[in-house]
Amino acid sequence: MKKYRIGNPPPQIDPGLAEKLASVELATIGHFRHRGFVHRSIAPIQEVHGTLVGTAVTVAIPATDSTLLHHVLSVVRPGDFLIVDRLGDDRHACLGGGVAFAARMAGAIGVVIDGPCTDPDEILETGLPVWCRGVSSITTRLNDLGGAINVPVSCGNVPVLPGDFVMADATGVLVIPADEAAEVAEEALTRQARAGRNRGRIEAGEKLGDLSGASRLVAAALEEKANG
Incomplete structure (x- = not known):
C-alpha cells in the first residue's frame, strides 16, 4: 500500500458560476437543499462578510502528521479552497500562523479543517479565512506518516471530491458537486x-x-x- 496517494489537480470551477454563487447566502440554499452542509461545529475563526466560493482541493492527513499539508501548498492554485480531512483526529492542530501565511501566498480562497487550528491571532493577521473545530495548543509535526491529496475525503460528515464547489460564509460551509452547481445557483x-x-x-x-x-x-x- 502506498504511503502517499497524490491525485491530479482538479479542473477549477467556472468563474461565472462562482460569481453567481458568491452573491448567495448559504441560508438561502438551506431553505431548499440539506445535502452538503458540513457539521456546524466547523465554524469560521474570523468575521466573514459575504460568501466565498472556490474549487475543492482535498488533503487527508493522519493524527500527528502534517507532511502532506505542507506539500499541498506547492500545488494549491489561486481560487482553490483547501479541504483538510483529519481522519478522525480532533486533538492536534495542523494549521497555524506559518502554514496559513503560506496558504494565503499560494492564493487559497480559504481552508476548511475537520479538526482544530492553532495560533488564531497569527492566522487572522494573514487574512486567510479558516473554518475549523476550534483551537488546540497541541500541534502536528512532519512525521512522514502518509496521507492523500486530491482524493475523495470526508469533512464535517460530508463527502468532498476534488473539483467540487465550496461555498463558505459566516454561517458555515457548503460543498456542491460540480455537476449540480448551476441548478443550485439558479434556484438560490x-x-x-x-x-x-x-x-x-x-x-x-x-x-x-x-x-x-x-x-x-x-x-x-x-x-x-x-x-x-
Whole structure:
C-alpha cells in the first residue's frame, strides 16, 4: 500500500458560476437543499462578510502528521479552497500562523479543517479565512506518516471530491458537486430575488403570514377545529 496517494489537480470551477454563487447566502440554499452542509461545529475563526466560493482541493492527513499539508501548498492554485480531512483526529492542530501565511501566498480562497487550528491571532493577521473545530495548543509535526491529496475525503460528515464547489460564509460551509452547481445557483438566485420582493411588500404594509401562506394554514386548522 502506498504511503502517499497524490491525485491530479482538479479542473477549477467556472468563474461565472462562482460569481453567481458568491452573491448567495448559504441560508438561502438551506431553505431548499440539506445535502452538503458540513457539521456546524466547523465554524469560521474570523468575521466573514459575504460568501466565498472556490474549487475543492482535498488533503487527508493522519493524527500527528502534517507532511502532506505542507506539500499541498506547492500545488494549491489561486481560487482553490483547501479541504483538510483529519481522519478522525480532533486533538492536534495542523494549521497555524506559518502554514496559513503560506496558504494565503499560494492564493487559497480559504481552508476548511475537520479538526482544530492553532495560533488564531497569527492566522487572522494573514487574512486567510479558516473554518475549523476550534483551537488546540497541541500541534502536528512532519512525521512522514502518509496521507492523500486530491482524493475523495470526508469533512464535517460530508463527502468532498476534488473539483467540487465550496461555498463558505459566516454561517458555515457548503460543498456542491460540480455537476449540480448551476441548478443550485439558479434556484438560490430565484429565491433570493423573491425574498427581496417580499421585504418591499412588508414595508408597504402586508403581513409575513399572508405572504408566506402561514396565516392561511392556521386559519384552516382553526376552522376545522371549530367545525369538528
